[in-house]
Amino acid sequence: MKIVICEDNPQQQKVIFTKLKNYSMINHPSVEIVLVASNAEEVLKFMNNNKIDCYFLDIDLGIGSNGLELAAKIRKQDVLASIIFVTNYSEALRLTFKYKVAALDYIVKQVDPGFSDSLIGAFESSIQRYNQLGQTKTMNLFQIKMGELIKNIPYENIYYFETSENIHKVRLYEQNGVYEFYEKLKNIEQINPIFFRCHKSYIINIQHVVQINKKSRTIEMANGTECPVSIRALRIIQNKMTENLCRI
Structure with a gap:
């Protein structure tokens, strides 16, 4: 399974990358974090030539860059990819419905005291979904x-x-x-x-x-x-x- 992380805060980006990498090395060694990006343009460019299975996206990616708009473009191109929002906004769930991106999960950075557990829980859900997709004949996988x-x-x-x-x-x-x-x-x-x-x-x-x-x-x-x-x-x-x- 291939993962992309998009987070404009360098410190938060490092935290997400490190936690996912360390956990996957022990529990899911076949998982690859193929891109760690700071803006939507990097992700969209990478998507043109690569098949991604799971995205961890920040909603607020800075000036001129919106994680929800990025997710909508991802969903338009790939209906099967898992999208997980890692955000400061507690209203993220309502916004994902508005943009119709069918997110797998969302994690609130500052509010959630169990951020690490939530991150790993969402990651495990994406792994489970990836495995199930491959076992569903109608998915042509x-x-x-x-x-x-x-x-x-x-x-x-x-x-x-x-x-x-x-x-x-x-x-x-x-x-x-x-x-x-x-x-x-x-x-x-x-x-x-x-x-x-x-x-x-x-x-x-x-x-x-x-x-x-x-x-x-x-x-x-x-x-x-x-x-x-x-x-x-x-x-x-x-x-x-x-x-x-x-x-x-």
């Missing part, structure tokens, strides 16, 4: 578990799966990396119509097929890889691709 790492990958980002040389493991290739985990291909091929078992050792995402070479019996994927295709699969893959286009 594929969840992988590798030791302490839990990662939700959108179906649309996945190129293909292949069996690993390591027994009982599968390798997943997606836009942001390659992951190997314990699973069987037969448990994957039925999760969504966009995934097609083109070979005994491969399942491809037909949305990322570039071309099919019938002579060499290979399928070129959008990441440049050529996946083998069986004779039987070759006969039906074009129909599969046509069916998928009709659904879009």
